[in-house]
Amino acid sequence: MTFEQERARLVTELVAAGSLGDDWRRAAFEQVPRHEFIPGTVWQVSEAAGGRLLAMRRDTDPDTWSKLAYRNEPVHTQVDDGNPPAEGGWEVTSSTSAPSVVAKMLHALDVEPGMRALEIGAGTGWNAALLSWRVGAENVVTVEIDPTLAALARDALDRAGFDTVTVVTGDGMLGHSAGAPYDRVIATVGVREVPYAWVAQTAAGGRLVVPLYNSYHQPGLLTLTAHGDGTATGRLSWPLEFMGTRADRVPRVAPASIVGEPEVIGETDLHPRLWGSGRDAAMAIGQRLGDGVRLQWQKGAAPGQGAVWLFDPASRSWASVEVGEEPPYRVRQGGPRRLFDEVADAYRWWHEAGEPVVTDWTVTVGPGGQRMALPG
Ligand SMILES: C[S@@+](CC[C@H](N)C(=O)[O-])C[C@H]1O[C@@H](n2cnc3c(N)ncnc32)[C@H](O)[C@@H]1O
Numbered sequence: 001m002t003f004e005q006e007r008a009r010l011v012t013e014l015v016a017a018g019s020l021g022d023d024w025r026r027a028a029f030e031q032v033p034r035h036e037f038i039p040g041t042v043w044q045v046s047e048a049a050g051g052r053l054l055a056m057r058r059d060t061d062p063d064t065w066s067k068l069a070y071r072n073e074p075v076h077t078q079v080d081d082g083n084p085p086a087e088g089g090w091e092v093t094s095s096t097s098a099p100s101v102v103a104k105m106l107h108a109l110d111v112e113p114g115m116r117a118l119e120i121g122a123g124t125g126w127n128a129a130l131l132s133w134r135v136g137a138e139n140v141v142t143v144e145i146d147p148t149l150a151a152l153a154r155d156a157l158d159r160a161g162f163d164t165v166t167v168v169t170g171d172g173m174l175g176h177s178a179g180a181p182y183d184r185v186i187a188t189v190g191v192r193e194v195p196y197a198w199v200a201q202t203a204a205g206g207r208l209v210v211p212l213y214n215s216y217h218q219p220g221l222l223t224l225t226a227h228g229d230g231t232a233t234g235r236l237s238w239p240l241e242f243m244g245t246r247a248d249r250v251p252r253v254a255p256a257s258i259v260g261e262p263e264v265i266g267e268t269d270l271h272p273r274l275w276g277s278g279r280d281a282a283m284a285i286g287q288r289l290g291d292g293v294r295l296q297w298q299k300g301a302a303p304g305q306g307a308v309w310l311f312d313p314a315s316r317s318w319a320s321v322e323v324g325e326e327p328p329y330r331v332r333q334g335g336p337r338r339l340f341d342e343v344a345d346a347y348r349w350w351h352e353a354g355e356p357v358v359t360d361w362t363v364t365v366g367p368g369g370q371r372m373a374l375p376g
Pocket of ligand 1: 093094095096097120121122123124125126127128143144145146149170171172173188189243244245246247
């Protein structure tokens with residue numbers, strides 16, 4: 001299949017799945033060539049290499065590369081900040097997101113021709129190109145922290161005819177005041193807290209669409225309206241997972257590097273599914289813990305068995321809960337923080353608060369920072 005045919009097939013798939021409607025996005029997806037934005041080397045998880053990310057090259061494997069360009073999946077374009085070990089990388093540090101996610105975020109952005117738009121996290125430049133298709137390339141500013149990626153995005157945007165997009169190399173947490181005010185701000189990188197600078201740079205009535213990031217559990221997509229008085233308010237909607245900004249992300253942990261002899265051994269009746277996988281509980285617990293705690297599931301030999309690990313790399317604290325058929329479950333904890341006790345307390349707090357759902361929370365961002373509150 002040619003790239004054009006692959007693209008048409010992807011659009012049909014996205015329309016059938018309800019990710020793309022019959023609005024401007026459909027034409028933009030049909031016309032903006034995603035493959036022009038994907039670099040010649042991309043990265044794929046290899047189970048055979050123990051979960052490492054291995055390079056896949058367009059010049060040596062053109063068929064696989066071409067298929068990846070038009071699949072409804074993210075394409076990983078950088079690992080380990082561009083410096084992976086020879087035997088493969090561990091952490092995806094840039095990717096072009098799954099087309100369905102991009103389509104839905106652009107829908108949430110509710111963007112009209114001629115609007116000024118700021119994107120944080122240029123990555124490959126593909127989303128900036130789609131935005132440009134709608135508002136005009138001269139109205140789009142996109143910020144990328146990694147100079148190599150920013151240069152690649154610049155080249156790809158030029159090649160695809162969006163040469164008047166402003167690509168800024170810098171820390172997107174500061175926004176880009178020289179291009180303000182913006183009618184729309186979209187982050188394509190997760191943030192723990194929406195920076196006040198983004199609100200300050202948004203016109204009154206303008207909209208911000210931001211994936212909230214939390215190392216314990218990703219809260220989902222946040223849509224805020226700027227009020228023109230230095231504040232913006234909004235709510236969370238559908239779940240999604242994004243990499244955190246360079247400053248926010250919490251590194252993957254090799255358990256052996258932190259886990260030692262347990263200092264406390266106990267048991268609990270709280271199955272990890274209560275506090276580790278239900279979105280409403282896990283989001284509330286993540287907010288109460290603050291950022292930095294990472295949760296990792298480990299499969300056991302039999303279905304329903306395994307362990308759940310909690311890590312705080314900064315304080316070198318850890319906990320594990322061994323899952324079996326029936327409670328109680330064995331809990332082991334080590335390091336200065338008692339991570340399981342903190343999680344269990346947060347879970348009980350959420351339960352006693354009436355088990356609020358993710359969409360109950362109101363998020364306010366102002367000069368004093370971000371606040372999340374429940375009604376009442
Ligand atoms: C998921 S990718 C963005 C995908 C992109 N919009 C596209 O269409 O390909 C996230 C990007 O955010 C960048 N990033 C991380 N922290 C950042 C920061 N503080 N400021 C600007 N960009 C940042 C990463 O380098 C990465 O390229």
